[in-house]
Amino acid sequence: xxxxxxxxxxxxxxxxxxxxxxxxxxxxxxxxxxxxxxxxxxxxxxxxxxxxxxxxxxxxxxxxxxxxxxxxxxxxxxxxxxxxxxxxxxxxxxxxxxxxxxxxxxxxxxxxxxxxxxxxxxxxxxxxxxxxxxxxxxxxxxxxxxxxxxxxxxxxxxxxxxxxxxxxxxxxxxxxxxxxxxxxxxxxxxxxxxxxxxxxxxxxxxxxxxxxxxxxxxxxxxxxxxxxxxxxxxxxxxxxxxxxxxxxxxxxxxxxxxxxxxxxxxxxxxxxxxxx
Numbered sequence: 001x002x003x004x005x006x007x008x009x010x011x012x013x014x015x016x017x018x019x020x021x022x023x024x025x026x027x028x029x030x031x032x033x034x035x036x037x038x039x040x041x042x043x044x045x046x047x048x049x050x051x052x053x054x055x056x057x058x059x060x061x062x063x064x065x066x067x068x069x070x071x072x073x074x075x076x077x078x079x080x081x082x083x084x085x086x087x088x089x090x091x092x093x094x095x096x097x098x099x100x101x102x103x104x105x106x107x108x109x110x111x112x113x114x115x116x117x118x119x120x121x122x123x124x125x126x127x128x129x130x131x132x133x134x135x136x137x138x139x140x141x142x143x144x145x146x147x148x149x150x151x152x153x154x155x156x157x158x159x160x161x162x163x164x165x166x167x168x169x170x171x172x173x174x175x176x177x178x179x180x181x182x183x184x185x186x187x188x189x190x191x192x193x194x195x196x197x198x199x200x201x202x203x204x205x206x207x208x209x210x211x212x213x214x215x216x217x218x219x220x221x222x223x224x225x226x227x228x229x230x231x232x233x234x235x236x237x238x239x240x241x242x243x244x245x246x247x248x249x250x251x252x253x254x255x256x257x258x259x260x261x262x263x264x265x266x267x268x269x270x271x272x273x274x275x276x
Contacts, residue, residue: 004036006181008173011042011166013082013143013246014073015189017063017254020047021261022187022236027056029266030275037109037181039124041166044187045112045137046092052110052127053102063258066091068251075247080148082247084141088134103133109179113172114139114160117152120214122222123160124175140166144205146247163215164202169235171222177231185274186235189242189257198246234274239264 040048
């Protein structure tokens with residue numbers, strides 16, 4: 001059976017800068033430019049899109065030079081802490097334009113996840129199946145209370161938001177296996193005790209939403225998914241605690257997270273054996 005390598009990148013807000021550093025190391029040391037499958041969530045969706053379009057320099061540039069801006073993220077702007085619309089419409093479309101045609105034409109199967117409020121399921125926008133990459137990223141990044149109190153990004157007549165389970169890479173294992181992947185690298189910035197504060201806030205918000213029950217059912221199914229022993233998996237996560245917070249866009253902390261991820265990945269012996 002041919003190796004079909006999948007890379008799964010978790011969300012995690014600004015902590016997803018760690019994921020970007022891992023991806024850059026995979027590019028430089030292992031020359032991984034065309035994995036069979038790439039699945040991204042939330043904070044990693046933009047990184048994944050620029051990777052698929054082969055605009056590699058833009059990944060680090062956007063994280064380190066553009067994202068450290070109060071226009072994009074302001075913790076005191078309570079009505080819209082993270083301005084996803086500015087990020088999509090100004091940064092990704094104008095300031096450092098994403099070549100969307102290359103995303104659609106890439107031989108990489110690129111999936112961006114979000115939560116469909118009507119079906120109660122994690123849904124995947126597919127670059128080979130009528131994806132609008134900009135609206136897909138907007139839907140994937142629509143974090144309740146951070147983007148808007150009640151986010152409702154409309155894509156193809158359905159409403160989407162970014163759920164807290166997008167912080168975990170392993171929720172996409174089932175989709176990767178269904179897509180035919182048999183070697184899977186999971187890039188995750190999730191701390192050992194999870195995103196405790198963010199999870200509590202989300203649970204309180206979810207109590208008042210109609211999609212509460214289907215969301216809880218979907219979450220339980222994905223967390224209980226058991227992967228076949230024929231599928232090889234490797235999880236890459238921080239070896240030491242990240243100093244950057246979920247909604248912290250301090251430039252030095254972003255640079256430190258990317259540097260830490262890059263160095264740890266370059267010297268990861270388990271990864272070396274896995275890729276052999």
